[in-house]
Every structure is written in structure tokens, then in C-alpha cells.
Amino acid sequence: MDVMPKWADVVLIPLISILLAAILSALVILAIGENPWAALKLMVNGALGSTYGWGYTLYYATNFIFTGLAVAIAFHARLFNIGGEGQALIGGLGVAVICLFIPWPHWTLALLGSAIGAALFGAAWAAIPAFLQAKRGSHIVITTIMFNFIAAAVLNYFLIGALKAPGMEPATAKFPQATHLPSFQDMFNFGETTFFRGAPANVTFFVAIAACLFLWILIWKTRLGYELRSFGHSESAAKYAGISPTKIIMVTMLISGGLAGMMAINNVQGEAERLVLNAVEGAGFIGIAVALMGRSHPFGVLLAALLFGFLYQGGAELALWTSIPRELIIVIQALVILFTGALDNMVRMPLERLFLAMRRAKT
Amino acid sequence: MTLMQKFLGASAVLALTAGTAAADPAILFDLGGKFDKSFNESAYNGAERWATETGGSYAEVEIQSDAQREQAIRRFAESGANPIVMAGFSWATPLAEVAADYPDTKFAIIDMVVDAPNVRSVVFNEHEGSYLVGMMAAMASESGTVSFVGGMDIPLIRKFACGYAQGALAVNPDATVIANMTGTTPAAWNDPVKGSELTLAQISQGSDVVFAAAGGTGVGVLQTAADEDILSIGVDANQNYLHPGEVLTSMLKRVDNAVYEAFTQGTDLETGFNVMGVANEGVGYALDEFNAELVTADMQAAVDAAAASIAAGELVVHDYTADETCPALSF
Numbered sequence: 052m053d054v055m056p057k058w059a060d061v062v063l064i065p066l067i068s069i070l071l072a073a074i075l076s077a078l079v080i081l082a083i084g085e086n087p088w089a090a091l092k093l094m095v096n097g098a099l100g101s102t103y104g105w106g107y108t109l110y111y112a113t114n115f116i117f118t119g120l121a122v123a124i125a126f127h128a129r130l131f132n133i134g135g136e137g138q139a140l141i142g143g144l145g146v147a148v149i150c151l152f153i154p155w156p157h158w159t160l161a162l163l164g165s166a167i168g169a170a171l172f173g174a175a176w177a178a179i180p181a182f183l184q185a186k187r188g189s190h191i192v193i194t195t196i197m198f199n200f201i202a203a204a205v206l207n208y209f210l211i212g213a214l215k216a217p218g219m220e221p222a223t224a225k226f227p228q229a230t231h232l233p234s235f236q237d238m239f240n241f242g243e244t245t246f247f248r249g250a251p252a253n254v255t256f257f258v259a260i261a262a263c264l265f266l267w268i269l270i271w272k273t274r275l276g277y278e279l280r281s282f283g284h285s286e287s288a289a290k291y292a293g294i295s296p297t298k299i300i301m302v303t304m305l306i307s308g309g310l311a312g313m314m315a316i317n318n319v320q321g322e323a324e325r326l327v328l329n330a331v332e333g334a335g336f337i338g339i340a341v342a343l344m345g346r347s348h349p350f351g352v353l354l355a356a357l358l359f360g361f362l363y364q365g366g367a368e369l370a371l372w373t374s375i376p377r378e379l380i381i382v383i384q385a386l387v388i389l390f391t392g393a394l395d396n397m398v399r400m401p402l403e404r405l406f407l408a409m410r411r412a413k414t
Numbered sequence: 415m416t417l418m419q420k421f422l423g424a425s426a427v428l429a430l431t432a433g434t435a436a437a438d439p440a441i442l443f444d445l446g447g448k449f450d451k452s453f454n455e456s457a458y459n460g461a462e463r464w465a466t467e468t469g470g471s472y473a474e475v476e477i478q479s480d481a482q483r484e485q486a487i488r489r490f491a492e493s494g495a496n497p498i499v500m501a502g503f504s505w506a507t508p509l510a511e512v513a514a515d516y517p518d519t520k521f522a523i524i525d526m527v528v529d530a531p532n533v534r535s536v537v538f539n540e541h542e543g544s545y546l547v548g549m550m551a552a553m554a555s556e557s558g559t560v561s562f563v564g565g566m567d568i569p570l571i572r573k574f575a576c577g578y579a580q581g582a583l584a585v586n587p588d589a590t591v592i593a594n595m596t597g598t599t600p601a602a603w604n605d606p607v608k609g610s611e612l613t614l615a616q617i618s619q620g621s622d623v624v625f626a627a628a629g630g631t632g633v634g635v636l637q638t639a640a641d642e643d644i645l646s647i648g649v650d651a652n653q654n655y656l657h658p659g660e661v662l663t664s665m666l667k668r669v670d671n672a673v674y675e676a677f678t679q680g681t682d683l684e685t686g687f688n689v690m691g692v693a694n695e696g697v698g699y700a701l702d703e704f705n706a707e708l709v710t711a712d713m714q715a716a717v718d719a720a721a722a723s724i725a726a727g728e729l730v731v732h733d734y735t736a737d738e739t740c741p742a743l744s745f
Contacts, residue, residue, distance in 0.1 A: 111481075203598065204598045204599070207566075220506065221569070251484075318481070327480060328599075329480075367486075371489055
């Protein structure tokens with residue numbers, strides 16, 4: 052029997068963790084002579100107080116959902132894919148190639164094409180470390196992180212070479228008009244008032260939601276998902292049950308890389324509409340925190356991604372309107388990761404004791 | 415929420431937290447951050463100089479991601495900041511999209527050209543300044559081999575390298591110019607250890623003057639050059655003071671002047687194309703008490719003569735970014 056009711060595990064612990072992180076952040080802000088209450092209000096207002104703020108929050112969240120899911124599925128098979136950054140970069144290359152060289156008639160088809168392209172490129176990038184793990188036993192943590200650097204170099208090679216647009220910037224040309232994805236501003240335009248004005252959130256958000264659903268079905272409702280989880284729980288037992296470790300490692304990493312790659316639909320095709328260097332900007336690594344915080348459950352990943360989207364957009368507002376240096380904004384984000392990811396037991400233990408005491412008092 | 419509410423909300427927040435009044439100028443730094451000891455810091459110094467001289471205040475932001483570029487421009491424009499100055503070529507694409515939406519706001523962008531009626535585009539002729547320091551390097555060199563350490567391998571840095579090589583070969587046609595780039599990712603801007611290793615490798619190939627155009631990586635290059643007793647050349651800001659008597663000179667790129675000038679002109683900012691070259695002292699070489707002993711009278715006379723003929727248009731230094739080729743150096 053569980054010590055705690057499920058709601059406490061899923062809702063209460065993250066909430067308390069966030070609260071602790073917020074208190075500590077407030078102290079830090081106080082220490083540099085700024086008003087933490089005003090800062091919090093600014094963050095909440097800037098990220099959630101207008102459709103414009105939501106537009107940015109959801110844009111960042113979309114990135115984090117993809118990379119979070121990528122890490123989450125690998126976790127289920129006890130594979131630690133920290134190559135989301137590189138896979139998303141190469142996914143961006145896929146999106147760029149598909150958008151630039153195929154004359155798409157309409158954005159719906161372009162979205163389909165670039166989704167496939169991004170997933171294929173991302174998966175291909177994950178396939179090599181997966182193969183090395185499955186066949187050669189090279190540890191996936193080491194190989195995936197090394198592949199992040201190789202991906203950055205590959206991208207750079209193309210952006211200063213074959214794919215570079217004329218001009219100084221190492222970036223591709225703008226994608227043709229027909230491949231531009233409708234932003235929330237285009238989609239939720241009801242006459243007079245403009246919603247989501249200038250915000251980069253776009254139709255990819257719904258693709259991300261669909262990916263959450265897909266992953267949930269895959270992990271808990273299919274035979275492959277069952278094999279994958281058994282492999283994660285015990286490799287030897289899975290082998291005894293006739294599950295091929297090679298197949299599971301390969302398939303899991305292909306799906307994981309594909310999901311990470313699909314992030315590029317959002318940031319490359321949806322937002323920038325061209326491929327720039329370092330397009331991923333650390334979202335691949337944030338995905339690890341998102342997956343940890345979301346307990347590797349697609350719905351948890353969605354919530355955690357929203358929280359990190361809020362932190363990113365709120366942080367941007369802080370940088371714009373206060374003299375809080377951006378390093379401190381990273382400190383605040385790090386505190387949230389620390390409390391929700393790494394110091395989980397600090398909150399869990401006393402809470403479990405509390406619930407036990409309450410149950411004893413009742414009986 | 416309507417646009418007006420949002421507008422008011424933004425200005426209220428602005429007034430409450432930052433104490434900035436409308437029509438203050440604003441500066442947007444690039445991803446490197448304002449204390450990078452180089453490009454952004456130079457822009458920051460220009461803004462600070464304006465603030466101390468006029469007692470005015472300005473808004474500023476250091477962005478964290480590319481997605482924030484358009485956001486930052488829009489938010490500052492809507493809050494009434496004017497003019498809005500952007501440091502770095504990466505601002506060009508978002509600015510080109512946004513500029514038309516705020517016709518009453520003046521924008522200035524450094525290191526890139528944006529063709530819009532309310533934009534001032536400031537570009538620097540880095541190849542000219544690099545040419546001058548390249549000449550000095552070849553004259554100071556005893557081995558006949560000089561070298562270059564670039565940051566990230568992008569056309570802008572190749573432009574520095576190409577100008578440098580042309581200058582060196584102009585003085586000594588038999589000179590050997592070694593050029594290395596630190597890396598291919600943005601991390602190359604801040605990797606002093608690798609900069610140091612590249613410098614050692616170049617020394618082993620015979621180089622005795624090294625020019626670093628590599629942001630924070632340059633600190634390692636200059637340090638190693640000083641440790642190994644060869645000469646080095648700094649970049650962007652005057653870095654002669656870092657190792658007195660060991661830094662031959664610095665290739666100055668007066669980003670601070672560009673920012674200062676834009677802030678001073680205020681809302682009357684003159685828009686259009688603005689080239690900062692040797693002719694208008696936008697680029698040049700640094701001479702101060704820290705390198706006075708290293709720069710001989712001959713050297714100074716030759717470089718000043720070259721600067722004069724560049725300014726007069728008699729001497730044209732090839733610009734790598736014009737056609738992406740370099741007559742003096744192959745990458």
C-alpha cells in the first residue's frame with residue numbers, strides 16, 4: 052500500500068517544491084536589492100497576464116514538451132538520452148532541407164513533410180549512439196553528449212557552406228511563404244481585437260499535444276510499450292521473456308531522437324522560419340529537467356513544460372523591465388530544477404511521515 | 415486583453431520597476447552579454463559614457479535566446495524608447511520585420527545593414543583595421559611568420575583574418591600567415607584554454623606575432639603569447655593594458671562611438687547607411703603607454719601612411735564578406 056494518496060504524490064510534492072524554490076529565489080532577489088514581490092508580479096503578468104505572454108509561454112513550452120517526451124520515453128527503457136540538443140539541431144537541418152528544396156503548395160502538407168523530415172533526421176542522429184550501445188556497449192550518456200558537439204559542427208558546416216544565404220549571418224535563407232505555419236495570432240483572429248500579437252506560438256503546439264497522447268498510448272497501451280518498460284525494469288528478466296535488448300534500445304532511441312528532432316518544427320519552421328546556428332538554445336537539456344519533474348509521464352511532461360515555459364517568458368520580462376541581471380534569472384530557473392528534480396526526497400520524506408502520522412491518528 | 419490595456423500595462427510596469435521615462439534610448443545586447451570584454455562591453459561603455467555625460471538614463475536588455483529578439487524590440491518600441499540601438503548582426507532579421515510597425519521609432523543596428531527608412535545601419539570596415547595591424551605584425555616579426563586566432567568560424571571573423579593577412583603580405587611578401595579558428599560553435603567565443611593551445615601550436619610553427627579576434631578566447635591567446643615571450647595583438651577594445659610591453663597593439667573597433675553617437679543624436683537619429691572605417695576613425699590601431707616601446711617610428715610611419723591612403727581611397731583592402739574569397743589566405 053502506498054504511504055501517500057496519489058494526489059499528494061502528483062500535485063502536493065511538486066507544489067511544495069516550487070514554493071520552496073520561489074522562497075529561496077525571493078531571498079536571492081532581496082539580497083541584490085530588488086523587490087521580490089514586484090518581480091513575481093512582473094513574471095506572472097508578463098508570462099500569463101495577456102494572450103501575448105501566453106503566446107511566448109506556450110512557444111517555449113512546445114519546445115520543452117518535445118524534448119521532455121524524448122527524454123521521458125528513453126527513461127522508461129532506462130536509457131539516459133542527453134543528446135536531445137543535438138537531435139533537435141539535426142532535426143532542424145531536416146526541416147530546413149524539406150522546406151527549402153521541396154515546393155510545398157500549402158502549409159498543411161509542409162507541416163506533414165517537415166514533421167517527417169525532422170523526425171527522420173533526429174532519429175538518424177540518435178541511431179548511431181543507440182547502435183553503439185546495443186552492439187558495442189558504449190555508454191549512451193557518453194555517446195549522446197558527444198553527438199551534441201558533432202551535431203553543432205555539422206550544422207555549422209552546412210550553415211557556412213551549402214545552405215548559407217548570401218550575407219554575413221551563418222543562416223539559411225528564409226523559407227518560402229507556403230511553408231510558414233500559422234501562428235496563434237493568425238489562428239485566433241476574431242475581428243477587432245488581436246490575440247497573441249507578435250507571439251511565436253504556432254500550430255506546432257497542437258502537434259506537441261498529439262505527441263503527448265501518442266506517447267501515452269505507446270507506453271501503456273501497446274505491446275512495444277510493455278516490452279520497453281519491462282526492459283527498463285530489468286534487462287535480464289526482459290531477455291528471459293524473449294525481448295531483444297538490441298531491438299528495444301534501437302526502437303526506443305529512434306522514437307526518442309525523432310521526438311527531439313520534431314522540436315525543430317516549432318523553433319525552426321514555426322518561429323524563425325529559417326535555420327540559424329544554435330537554434331535549440333539548450334531546450335534539449337531543459338528536456339531532461341522537464342522529464343524528471345514530469346515523472347516521465349506524458350501529462351506530467353506537459354505540465355512541467357508549461358512551468359518551464361512560464362519561467363522562460365517570465366525571466367525574459369524580468370530582463371526587459373528590471374535591472375535583475377540575466378545570470379540571476381538563470382539562478383532562479385536552476386533553483387526550480389534543483390528543488391523539483393534533485394531534492395525530491397527532501398519534501399517527500401517529511402510529507403510521508405506526516406501522512407503516516409495522520410493515518411495512525413485516525414485508526 | 416486589448417492592445418491598449420497591454421500597452422498601458424507595459425508602460426505602468428516600466429515606470430514602476432525600472433524608473434525609466436519614455437523617450438529614453440534603449441540598447442539591446444547580443445547573446446554574449448554586456449560584460450564580454452569585447453564587442454558588447456564596448457557597446458555598453460558607449461552607453462555608459464552617454465549616461466554619465468548627459469545624466470540621462472537608458473533601458474537595456476541582455477537576451478537569453480533568439481526568440482527574444484523580436485520580443486525585446488517590440489516591447490521597447492511599445493514602451494516609447496527612442497532610439498533603440500542593437501549591437502550585433504543577428505538583430506538584422508527581426509529588426510527588418512519589426513521596423514515598419516513602428517515608423518515613429520528610430521532604430522540603429524551595429525554590424526549589419528537593414529534597409530528601412532527609420533533604421534541607421536552602422537557597419538565597420540574590420541578588414542581595414544586588420545590590415546593595419548597585419549602590417550605591424552609583419553614588421554615586428556623576426557621569423558617572418560605571423561598568425562591569427564579566430565573565434566567561431568563565421569564570415570565576419572574570416573574578414574578579420576583576410577585583412578590581417580593582406581596587411582602582413584603587403585609589408586613582407588614572403589611572410590607566412592597561419593590562421594586557425596577556435597571552433598564551430600558559439601562556445602568558441604569563450605574558450606581561453608583552446609585559444610592558448612592554438613597559440614602554442616602556432617608558435618611551434620614559427621609564429622612570433624599572434625592576432626586574436628576571438629572574444630573571450632582572446633584572453634588565453636594574449637596570456638600564452640606573453641608567457642611564451644612573443645607579441646600579441648588584441649581586438650575590438652584596447653587590450654594593450656592586459657600585458658604591458660607584450661601586446662604589440664590592438665585592432666580597435668569603436669562600437670562605443672557608434673552607440674554614443676546614436677544616443678547623442680537621440681530621436682533625431684540620422685538614418686541610413688553608416689560606414690565606420692579608417693577614414694572616420696571607426697577602426698584603427700591602439701597606441702598608448704603600454705605598447706609605446708614596441709611600436710617603432712618606422713612602423714608607425716608605414717601604418718599611418720597606409721591608413722591615410724586607405725582613407726583617401728587609394729588603397730583598397732579586399733573585404734572577405736564581399737565575395738567570400740580571400741586573395742591572401744585560404745581557409
